[in-house]
Amino acid sequence: MSYASALREELIAGAPRRGCCRVAYLRGLFLNAAATKSGKILLSVSSLAARHEIARVFHDVYRREALAERNTLLFSGEALYTELTAAAPRFVCDSCAKAFLRGAFIAAGTATDPEKAYHFEIRAADEEARDRLGDAFRAIAIPYKVREVGVGYGLYVKNGEKLEDLLAAIGSHECYFHLVNTRITRDIRNGENRATNCVAKNIGKSIDAANRVAEAIAAIRLARRFEEMPDELRMTAILREQNPTASLVALAALHNPSLTKSGLNHRLQKIVAFAEALSAKK
Numbered sequence: 001m002s003y004a005s006a007l008r009e010e011l012i013a014g015a016p017r018r019g020c021c022r023v024a025y026l027r028g029l030f031l032n033a034a035a036t037k038s039g040k041i042l043l044s045v046s047s048l049a050a051r052h053e054i055a056r057v058f059h060d061v062y063r064r065e066a067l068a069e070r071n072t073l074l075f076s077g078e079a080l081y082t083e084l085t086a087a088a089p090r091f092v093c094d095s096c097a098k099a100f101l102r103g104a105f106i107a108a109g110t111a112t113d114p115e116k117a118y119h120f121e122i123r124a125a126d127e128e129a130r131d132r133l134g135d136a137f138r139a140i141a142i143p144y145k146v147r148e149v150g151v152g153y154g155l156y157v158k159n160g161e162k163l164e165d166l167l168a169a170i171g172s173h174e175c176y177f178h179l180v181n182t183r184i185t186r187d188i189r190n191g192e193n194r195a196t197n198c199v200a201k202n203i204g205k206s207i208d209a210a211n212r213v214a215e216a217i218a219a220i221r222l223a224r225r226f227e228e229m230p231d232e233l234r235m236t237a238i239l240r241e242q243n244p245t246a247s248l249v250a251l252a253a254l255h256n257p258s259l260t261k262s263g264l265n266h267r268l269q270k271i272v273a274f275a276e277a278l279s280a281k282k
């Protein structure tokens with residue numbers, strides 16, 4: 001089963017209980033409904049499970065059957081269309097907007113498996129549906145983006161953390177936890193990559209530094225200026241030549257009297273500076 005289907009089934013499993021939220025939920029389910037010339041409501045929904053849910057809730061609330069035709073549901077009732085598709089969704093309590101989005105996702109939503117990408121989208125058939133959907137996202141402070149899809153719009157969320165908030169808000173548990181787990185696993189993996197990159201970078205840096213010192217000493221000898229260096233620098237240069245692979249700590253300990261690591265670093269920098277001064281004079 002796809003992630004989108006799993007999420008849809010999970011959301012269908014429990015309709016809101018409060019009266020105001022049930023109306024908001026129904027409005028969400030009817031987000032893309034259109035009125036026919038004969039005064040009936042036409043609702044096209046590709047998911048069979050979603051069509052069943054819409055028909056069930058509709059029957060619960062209005063005690064009337066819907067007529068199913070392939071991917072389409074037909075509802076009759078004069079005042080119904082106005083009632084269910086009123087321009088501004090009225091969010092009575094704090095949960096109404098969540099119930100609206102829950103219904104809208106069941107009827108017109110799609111979501112990508114978070115292991116592939118963070119993408120949650122609800123289709124709006126026209127500008128009015130787009131604006132009503134936008135109101136609901138804003139009511140629960142979820143930032144969304146809009147794209148044109150065919151003749152309608154797609155309102156989508158791609159931010160992982162906001163997506164978690166959204167899934168929790170519309171009443172998902174399993175898909176919510178799957179998303180959270182995926183994000184944590186990904187964060188840990190990225191963290192490990194960062195740490196590995198950091199170690200590799202530092203190793204690279206010390207190899208560069210060691211090479212620079214070795215090259216500096218070789219350049220000084222080649223220019224026959226080795227004896228011009230102060231005694232302490234010559235001592236360090238000789239120890240470096242004799243112990244090319246010794247770590248800085250080991251090299252510092254070879255000195256008599258022994259040096260601290262930073263004391264050694266200071267001398268190595270002076271040797272490099274001496275070599276640089278020679279090549280600058282050339």
Ligand SMILES: [Zn+2]
Pocket residue numbers: 018019020021022024092093094095096
């Ligand atoms: Zn409510």
